[in-house]
Amino acid sequence: MNLYRSHTAGELRKSHVGESVRLSGWVHRKRDHGGLLFIDLRDNYGLTQLVFDPDHAAAFAMAEKVRAEYVIKVEGKVVARSDETVNPGLATGEIEVQVTSLEVLSEALELPLPIFGEPDYPEDIRLTYRFLDLRRETLHKNILLRSKIIASARRRMTEAGFNEFQTPILTASSPEGARDFLVPSRIHPGKFYALPQAPQQFKQLIMVAGFDRYFQIAPCFRDEDGRADRSPGEFYQLDVEMSFVSQDDVFAAIEPILHGLFEEFADGKVVTPYPFPRIPYATSMRKYGSDKPDLRNPIEMSDATHIFRGSGFKVFAGMIEKDLKVEVWAIPAPGGGNRAFCDRMNGWAQGEGQPGLGYIFYRSENGTLEGAGPLAKNIGPERTEQLRVDLGLKEGDAVFFVAGLPKNFTAFAGAARTRIGKELNLIEEGIFKFCWIVDFPMFEWNEDEKRVDFSHNPFSMPQGGLEALENQDPLTINAYQYDIVCNGVELSSGAIRNHKPEIMYKAFAIAGYEKETVETKFGGMLNAFKYGAPPHGGLAPGIDRMVMLLAGVENLREVTMFPMNQQAQDLLMQAPSEVTPKQLKELSIRVVPPLEKKG
Numbered sequence: 001m002n003l004y005r006s007h008t009a010g011e012l013r014k015s016h017v018g019e020s021v022r023l024s025g026w027v028h029r030k031r032d033h034g035g036l037l038f039i040d041l042r043d044n045y046g047l048t049q050l051v052f053d054p055d056h057a058a059a060f061a062m063a064e065k066v067r068a069e070y071v072i073k074v075e076g077k078v079v080a081r082s083d084e085t086v087n088p089g090l091a092t093g094e095i096e097v098q099v100t101s102l103e104v105l106s107e108a109l110e111l112p113l114p115i116f117g118e119p120d121y122p123e124d125i126r127l128t129y130r131f132l133d134l135r136r137e138t139l140h141k142n143i144l145l146r147s148k149i150i151a152s153a154r155r156r157m158t159e160a161g162f163n164e165f166q167t168p169i170l171t172a173s174s175p176e177g178a179r180d181f182l183v184p185s186r187i188h189p190g191k192f193y194a195l196p197q198a199p200q201q202f203k204q205l206i207m208v209a210g211f212d213r214y215f216q217i218a219p220c221f222r223d224e225d226g227r228a229d230r231s232p233g234e235f236y237q238l239d240v241e242m243s244f245v246s247q248d249d250v251f252a253a254i255e256p257i258l259h260g261l262f263e264e265f266a267d268g269k270v271v272t273p274y275p276f277p278r279i280p281y282a283t284s285m286r287k288y289g290s291d292k293p294d295l296r297n298p299i300e301m302s303d304a305t306h307i308f309r310g311s312g313f314k315v316f317a318g319m320i321e322k323d324l325k326v327e328v329w330a331i332p333a334p335g336g337g338n339r340a341f342c343d344r345m346n347g348w349a350q351g352e353g354q355p356g357l358g359y360i361f362y363r364s365e366n367g368t369l370e371g372a373g374p375l376a377k378n379i380g381p382e383r384t385e386q387l388r389v390d391l392g393l394k395e396g397d398a399v400f401f402v403a404g405l406p407k408n409f410t411a412f413a414g415a416a417r418t419r420i421g422k423e424l425n426l427i428e429e430g431i432f433k434f435c436w437i438v439d440f441p442m443f444e445w446n447e448d449e450k451r452v453d454f455s456h457n458p459f460s461m462p463q464g465g466l467e468a469l470e471n472q473d474p475l476t477i478n479a480y481q482y483d484i485v486c487n488g489v490e491l492s493s494g495a496i497r498n499h500k501p502e503i504m505y506k507a508f509a510i511a512g513y514e515k516e517t518v519e520t521k522f523g524g525m526l527n528a529f530k531y532g533a534p535p536h537g538g539l540a541p542g543i544d545r546m547v548m549l550l551a552g553v554e555n556l557r558e559v560t561m562f563p564m565n566q567q568a569q570d571l572l573m574q575a576p577s578e579v580t581p582k583q584l585k586e587l588s589i590r591v592v593p594p595l596e597k598k599g
Contacts, residue, residue, distance in 0.1 A: 010046020019077070024074075044140075051098050052099050073103045074099045081093070113125050118136045123565065138558075143561055145559075146559050146560075149547055153238055165214055174197055180194040198239070203239060203241040204528075213243075217236060218540070243536045244534050251276070285410055286301065289417055292489065308320060327406055332399050333420045357401070360387065360399055362393055435485050440479050440483075451511075458511070459498050462503070480496035496535070
């Protein structure tokens, strides 16, 4: 028998009654029931109830002294609980262990945060004592779930014919994207490595090297501010690249993997069957106000400019007449047809820094369905009814409006759509809704610098190739670039890559880069493409975000073992920290005090 246990604390069942067992774990909870002591013993696998009675005096005396989170070893006999004391919420709830001996393996100081009960606790305490926080049931389960999800993803990728390769952690600084973490070189004074923001260039080089289907559970490092769905500093992604593929081929390869992965851990929730819906970027922005739409929300926005053009509502009509680019978008609100809700949404909009949110709601008056509200009075009954018919609205529904240049109000319109969906309980529960967002624009206008710039990924293949770059308005060119979205969460960006040097030179020239600059910044990959590069593409779904969705949490710190806080500090290990003068001297580095910000 193992020195510390014959069984785990989550293993014993009614079939073990009568057996002598040895268990080890943490004291989760202790209760005194008038002459009997009960201890819930916890380990990685579950809980077992221990019973101490005065007949075993030494064990009983020791049990009286132990406190929460002591580590103990016990021996005893498995007995069945009486019917009235069975705990159906516990896997071991039909049995308990009558303890004959107890040994304290490790004592615990008074706890800075509770393990039992899991009340809300300040984040700085939780992160400083993360090793204790990780003992709490919910977080412990989330971390184990993460491990299982990664193992399943790795198995599914291998079964689909992908090979796992590791790419460098110390690499060159990237001139594009987020800010790099730099690592000084001792051997080459004054020069620096960078931690990879993603294995992007390496995985493309793997394709050039003749390997076909690559994947990696890849660590990525970006010196950027934290947010709920991304930790400051580092995150992990399921990095994927394939050779000799079109966009359709990438989708066909990854959809069964993601569908199967989510279905495995969905806990009964429905998962979108594949092929997943494909929504062009421009359509997504107009219908949902976002390039990561939550399709559980049934609200779809539409253009209502024609309703207000030349209407009696002079605010919108005047804007439309003054600028042909002005549009009015309608945001339906099924079930929101009352003044109290409409006024509440209007107040919310003002709290968001907007002048307000115009609305019409529909009600029956003397047996006649009519529109109500200031806008309805201004545009008249005919236009109000036409709007209702166009949008398929009925009695008890409402519609809200935003007006102006779409580029200025799209994000707000999307936020209003989300707010309405949540307020009216329209969000579909118990489902994971996937979609692809496709046809992202290759370029965008940089208003600050008055020039054309890359919209997103400069290494994407433009739709139409070199001919499009030479003959089309750059702002009308789309890329073979795509995102996969689930329940409003962007899991991944991806693209069919630009593998031809002449197309790359031209694309960068449009964005204002000289040929020499391109060769200096991207020389390694560009040079490789000159020696025969296959058409290739891929993507990289975020591990943290997938686990967040499947665990049903909204903050990645609930699915990450040792996260930093929002200020990019590791409170447990006290990082970042100062280093010794000797270390700095070895690296030929002098620390310069930061410049004072001018008020």
